[in-house]
Amino acid sequence: MAQNIQNLLRITSNVLTKSITRTSYKNGIRMLYSESALGLDGYKKSRKNVQMQFADMSDKFREKMKVYANDTSSSMIFTEDLKNMLFLVNNSTEDMQLLLKMMIKFHSQNSQMRFGSFIFGPVVMRTYHFLDQVDEALAAFRNPQLDGFFDQQTSYQLLMDMLHNHGRFAELRNVYEDLKTKPTIDPKRPTILVLAGCFKENTPDSMKYALDVWQTLKIKGTQPMRRSVTFFAGLALNQGRPEITVEVISSIRDFNYVTIRNLKVAALAELDRLDDILPLFRISLSNDNGATSKQTYTEDVIARVEAAIKRSGLGADSAIVHMVRRLKENDHITHTALDSIIGSEIAHYVVDPEQRRSGNYNNPRFPNQRYPNQRYNNYDNNGSDQERSFRSAYNPRQRLGLKDLV
Known part of the structure; x- marks a missing residue:
């Protein structure tokens, strides 16, 4: 009986993971929207x-x-x-x-x-x-x-989406630069696409451009949308700047978002801040009320935590090791890569x-x-x-x- 319940929870968790990382394809190209x-x-x-x-x-x-x-x-x-x-x-x-x-x-x-x-x-x-x-x-x-x-705004967004889908990142940024000259157009949604392009390109130059975009938004007092936050935070993590990731995602206070949760833990692990990860894991375990409400972590994020544990020389009886073991035993680990959930499909209607x-x-x-x-x-x-x-x-x-x- 207990084994059947565990199998059911595992299946439900996998279904939830697939829904989180749903994707659309067009002519073999993965679409963001x-x-x-x-x-x-x-x-x-x-x-x-x-x-x-x-x-x-x-x-x-x-x-x-x-x-x-x-x-x-x-x-x-x-x-x-x-x-x-x-x-x-x-x-x-x-x-x-x-x-x-x-x-x-x-x-x-x-x-x-x-x-x-x-x-x-x-x-x-x-x-x-x-x-x-x-x-x-x-x-x-x-x-x-x-x-x-x-x-x-929608015309810019559709054009930028095409350029993003085809990996034409330089032209994507050029179109975004043109948009910045249009004071009547709200840049929030197009900013998602330009930062998505920077994340997908994942180069030092794209990191520099994304940082400029972010600083400009902050100077103007514009609050970036959550997907802009996660794309920029993910790029910073991939470019070896976890300290930027931690600062950027601090603007999103809701820990229930799977991308925010995973990005924060991954960045803290890269900074060897294991003591700061402990309360986050405790929250996830304490909120475990069944498969439909599990707070999950991706395998590669947990791998970063385990690498940080190894660097710190902590033993098997340490609190963080115990937490990781409990997360695995209770099916809080998904077989999805962090980059995949960051780039998951955006399904909201654009007007x-x-x-x-x-x-x-x-x-x-x-x-x-x-x-x-x-x-x-x-x-x-x-x-x-x-x-x-x-x-x-x-x-x-x-x-x-x-x-x-x-």
């Missing part, structure tokens, strides 16, 4: 609906857009033209070029006279993200003819502050719940506004988007 966190799930649903509505008319629509997007054409690119193209575009060179030309012409028109309130930047970046077109996304972002087009103010999104937890200023429009939850439903088919005699002028 889940699709829902980036609004990609909503984008995919809208894409499917539009493609069904256009059916066999998409080629005709493209031919019309090639004419309208031409510099010599007097025709305008309307809001719904660009909307529809964003959900019809594929990875072909022709489609990528057409989309860029449409964006440039639309942005040029709207710099002189803006009719609608649709925020295109995040949806464009979701399109590039969905198609895994990181080079096209970066080129559009840097195109001087699209200046201001991507001045939204651009500008979209929040304008009401251009749904509550992700309650899809049918509208925010106060959404009463008269039809929105979906792909992270930007859908001002009106799409037409069921393309009519070559009636320009799509004409109603935006009415």
Whole structure:
């Protein structure tokens, strides 16, 4: 009976560990943010609906857009033209070029006279993200003819996520530097990504850059988000600066976070501060009320503690050795690496502050719940506004988007 209970607790603990370290992959690349966190799930649903509505008319629509997007054409690119193209575009060179030309012409028109309130930047970046077109996304972002087009936190975040996923850390930092010149954009969430890139790169240069980012945040009085804290603390630990790790995570007082707990113990072990680890282990053991509430430690963190014990020359009867043994016997040790839980998936929904103010999104937890200023429009939850439903088919005699002028 006792053995069966122990096996059940071990299985439950393993399930909890897997949920903590869940990951998403795209084209074999591990993603930091889940699709829902980036609004990609909503984008995919809208894409499917539009493609069904256009059916066999998409080629005709493209031919019309090639004419309208031409510099010599007097025709305008309307809001719904660009909307529809964003959900019809594929990875072909022709489609990528057409989309860029449409964006440039639309942005040029709207710099002189803006009719609608649709925020295109995040949806464009979701399109590039969905198609895994990181080079096209970066080129559009840097195109001087699209200046201001991507001045939204979510647009920066989506681009930076693509660069992070592809390991293009220098370009990731360059985009972050550009963001710092935009006083209207909150840097908190993009800071997670730039520090995640530094953590993943794990070099002296990335450590230096991360330290500069951290000091700038502190000077400005900005409180970093918890994931920013853990990425920077983890980088400092990996770069042989455990004293920085201890100081950084002191801003997070909740010991129940598995990353905070493990980082603190690992850093203290590297500093041979075993007496400071003892109370932390006692808390974990005293809070053991079953598998669902166990405070766990990763194998590599416990290995650091054991190495510190060996360096200190403590015997088998010492309190810290006894604590480590009890943690192992009571299944407080997981078979997960510390770096893995630091880089675990971020599943929270991302909303651009500008979209929040304008009401251009749904509550992700309650899809049918509208925010106060959404009463008269039809929105979906792909992270930007859908001002009106799409037409069921393309009519070559009636320009799509004409109603935006009415």
